Amino acid sequence: MAAERTETVKVALGERGYDILIGHGLLARAGAEIAARLPGVRAAIVTDENVAPRHLPALIASLEAAGIAATPIVLPAGEKTKSFAFLQEAVDKILAARLERGDVVIAAGGGVIGDLAGFAAGIVRRGMNFVQVPTSLLAQVDSSVGGKTGINTAHGKNLVGVFQQPRLVLADTDVLDTLSEREFRAGYAEVAKYGLIDRPEFFAFLERNWREVFAGGPARVAAIAESCRAKAEVVARDEFETGDRALLNLGHTFGHALEAATGYDGSRLVHGEGVAIGMALAHRFSARMNLASPDDAARVEAHLVAVGLPWRVSDIPGELPDAERLLGYIAQDKKVSRGALTFILTRGIGRCFIARDVPASEVLSFLREHLGG
Amino acid sequence: MAAERTETVKVALGERGYDILIGHGLLARAGAEIAARLPGVRAAIVTDENVAPRHLPALIASLEAAGIAATPIVLPAGEKTKSFAFLQEAVDKILAARLERGDVVIAAGGGVIGDLAGFAAGIVRRGMNFVQVPTSLLAQVDSSVGGKTGINTAHGKNLVGVFQQPRLVLADTDVLDTLSEREFRAGYAEVAKYGLIDRPEFFAFLERNWREVFAGGPARVAAIAESCRAKAEVVARDEFETGDRALLNLGHTFGHALEAATGYDGSRLVHGEGVAIGMALAHRFSARMNLASPDDAARVEAHLVAVGLPWRVSDIPGELPDAERLLGYIAQDKKVSRGALTFILTRGIGRCFIARDVPASEVLSFLREHLGG
Ligand SMILES: NC(=O)c1ccc[n+]([C@@H]2O[C@H](COP(=O)([O-])OP(=O)(O)OC[C@H]3O[C@@H](n4cnc5c(N)ncnc54)[C@H](O)[C@@H]3O)[C@@H](O)[C@H]2O)c1
Ligand SMILES: NC(=O)c1ccc[n+]([C@@H]2O[C@H](COP(=O)([O-])OP(=O)(O)OC[C@H]3O[C@@H](n4cnc5c(N)ncnc54)[C@H](O)[C@@H]3O)[C@@H](O)[C@H]2O)c1
Ligand SMILES: [Zn+2]
Ligand SMILES: [Zn+2]
Numbered sequence: 048m049a050a051e052r053t054e055t056v057k058v059a060l061g062e063r064g065y066d067i068l069i070g071h072g073l074l075a076r077a078g079a080e081i082a083a084r085l086p087g088v089r090a091a092i093v094t095d096e097n098v099a100p101r102h103l104p105a106l107i108a109s110l111e112a113a114g115i116a117a118t119p120i121v122l123p124a125g126e127k128t129k130s131f132a133f134l135q136e137a138v139d140k141i142l143a144a145r146l147e148r149g150d151v152v153i154a155a156g157g158g159v160i161g162d163l164a165g166f167a168a169g170i171v172r173r174g175m176n177f178v179q180v181p182t183s184l185l186a187q188v189d190s191s192v193g194g195k196t197g198i199n200t201a202h203g204k205n206l207v208g209v210f211q212q213p214r215l216v217l218a219d220t221d222v223l224d225t226l227s228e229r230e231f232r233a234g235y236a237e238v239a240k241y242g243l244i245d246r247p248e249f250f251a252f253l254e255r256n257w258r259e260v261f262a263g264g265p266a267r268v269a270a271i272a273e274s275c276r277a278k279a280e281v282v283a284r285d286e287f288e289t290g291d292r293a294l295l296n297l298g299h300t301f302g303h304a305l306e307a308a309t310g311y312d313g314s315r316l317v318h319g320e321g322v323a324i325g326m327a328l329a330h331r332f333s334a335r336m337n338l339a340s341p342d343d344a345a346r347v348e349a350h351l352v353a354v355g356l357p358w359r360v361s362d363i364p365g366e367l368p369d370a371e372r373l374l375g376y377i378a379q380d381k382k383v384s385r386g387a388l389t390f391i392l393t394r395g396i397g398r399c400f401i402a403r404d405v406p407a408s409e410v411l412s413f414l415r416e417h418l419g420g
Numbered sequence: 421m422a423a424e425r426t427e428t429v430k431v432a433l434g435e436r437g438y439d440i441l442i443g444h445g446l447l448a449r450a451g452a453e454i455a456a457r458l459p460g461v462r463a464a465i466v467t468d469e470n471v472a473p474r475h476l477p478a479l480i481a482s483l484e485a486a487g488i489a490a491t492p493i494v495l496p497a498g499e500k501t502k503s504f505a506f507l508q509e510a511v512d513k514i515l516a517a518r519l520e521r522g523d524v525v526i527a528a529g530g531g532v533i534g535d536l537a538g539f540a541a542g543i544v545r546r547g548m549n550f551v552q553v554p555t556s557l558l559a560q561v562d563s564s565v566g567g568k569t570g571i572n573t574a575h576g577k578n579l580v581g582v583f584q585q586p587r588l589v590l591a592d593t594d595v596l597d598t599l600s601e602r603e604f605r606a607g608y609a610e611v612a613k614y615g616l617i618d619r620p621e622f623f624a625f626l627e628r629n630w631r632e633v634f635a636g637g638p639a640r641v642a643a644i645a646e647s648c649r650a651k652a653e654v655v656a657r658d659e660f661e662t663g664d665r666a667l668l669n670l671g672h673t674f675g676h677a678l679e680a681a682t683g684y685d686g687s688r689l690v691h692g693e694g695v696a697i698g699m700a701l702a703h704r705f706s707a708r709m710n711l712a713s714p715d716d717a718a719r720v721e722a723h724l725v726a727v728g729l730p731w732r733v734s735d736i737p738g739e740l741p742d743a744e745r746l747l748g749y750i751a752q753d754k755k756v757s758r759g760a761l762t763f764i765l766t767r768g769i770g771r772c773f774i775a776r777d778v779p780a781s782e783v784l785s786f787l788r789e790h791l792g793g
Binding site: 135142195200202210 | 504508511512515516539542543544545546547568570573574575576579580581582583660
């Protein structure tokens, strides 16, 4: 039975709390699960041009079988969709469908669609119901959980948005079979991240079982569920990101700098790949600062190599930034204050911490060595 | 001493609670009041082209004296500014000023600026600090209190926004001296509304003292403070407008229909004028339904006439809608469900209640009589 293999993760946020369901065949059960929690609603489904032909008919059929009338809103795929222009388009179409505050906006797509649709749901009529049906691995383990939504502006990524918790997250692990290998792998970097932050046993599990995670066996459901649990715990401790939630940025300071340095050109580097390199660098830098053993850095690097993720800056195709330029991008990032940088560093596998006083000079020498070698 | 005449109204919303200060000379004290509550912040001031020449220099000087660097963002005046285009402009300029989540957006203007700036503050970096410096009477007694923010779309007014409570409201009653007589009078309709909803003594106070409210004597501060107290109490009971807050819509169902019927042409009818006519109609209709005495309706009408506000549909210049068309606009309003309309009706002065089952047919006959006579 499909239902037997469904895992449920609870996000403990009091009256804003919700369930994440992870397993096979959840798309077909979406209508029933939503109707059980939000009786009598009508729906708008926000999705993108890659996901729509593959999964939209099944989702609509499932909603209609549960008596939920649904209006699809299909947007272009890709990061550029996270803009004011498409936010306005989504908002206008939700309003044109005459949905009320008690109705529901469903995001069916990757993190781009989830972030945009969640933002729209948060502002139409000052807040509608919102349900996430994440279809990329990254969205299932990261962006669909925790309520951060938003769009990009000329001033930077994700600078505009709201906290809008979903009422339900439905992570159908089968829909990942239509995801490209590269996107799957990029999402996997965030899965490994949870192990590295504070779950050493989970990291060891991934070292043993990553092939089955990629192939779609029981380890896939287990790994996604454990990732959701990890994220849900951090979110429950720090819903509005004023403290602990920063741990989730492991690998992201270096990663964002690399994304910026490659001009956000997805053909060269996608987000998860930047995170993979960033995590390797964070471990190597921690070893160099005598915080952790170099063996741990080597173990992280070996795992990234095994799954086929890049792990050093030179793995990025095309012309590479030098150490000075990379540090410039890091310093532009928000995590800077008076010459000292905030980084997520580690004392070993699964022992990360927030380091608020990392001297920029140390980072620069490290990057020089790393890029030279 | 100016400070002696400042009244403080507390909005009891727990950790989102805040003070409303009402009195003379508050613009000059703005910097000190903000710095005391938000030490170390930088500011963006959103304002409009009417308010900027009159009051912006004083506000900036006051902030600078308190060590708060401020970037002004001056937008066109008028309802059209409450749009996606100007929201994006405000957001971009706040980001261009490099403000962080802990910095503050200050709205210095009428309800248009307050609604737009509050929305911007609610979404830049997923929520910045927000302070209201309302400069119209309507904004001081209504829109700046309660945290509703938003913009208009082609589908209707205020359909997109967030709940974003300010950290402080500074209502300087002197800035109202530069407001046009007509705008002041329109705002006064909302002041009278609080008396009619549930404060019969306040309504009687206004009958005796309205001249001093208009002229700027002590009764002005008292009337604005009492209005803020009235609104703050309703908001504290029902922050997210799921129940009681609907009482604040007294006069607004008829009023909105009249605004729509006159094509939102401010030269014919501004919001507060529509509310004035709407309140008179609500009282007259309540009398017709044998809920209240006709004497109460007459008393409301007499007060509106005294202050120079319109009180019947025929007071609107230009071609008038007939009863059927008005009912059509009312039915388009969100407060409709299956032939029955939701209205705020009354059992007498200060005895309003939410009537959820008003037959559309009764409203139609009432409007026919009213427009015929
Ligand atoms: N809100 C958060 O907390 C959070 C956290 C992390 C990342 N993000 C955001 O998430 C975004 C990245 O998410 P993403 O990697 O999912 O990007 P994405 O949404 O662009 O999806 C990646 C690609 O995969 C396609 N796709 C998705 N599901 C598919 C499927 N089942 N079959 C075939 N193709 C499919 C998409 O069309 C797209 O081309 C970024 O904008 C990032 O800022 C948000
Ligand atoms: N958020 C809420 O809870 C709420 C409640 C009621 C109304 N509103 C909104 O408020 C808006 C109406 O507010 P409003 O009547 O203040 O409109 P407004 O902001 O357009 O101001 C009216 C006019 O007065 C001018 N003005 C303002 N202060 C002035 C001053 N001190 N001196 C000279 N001119 C001045 C403005 O430039 C404008 O031309 C509407 O958009 C309405 O939807 C919101
Ligand atoms: Zn990430
Ligand atoms: Zn009003």
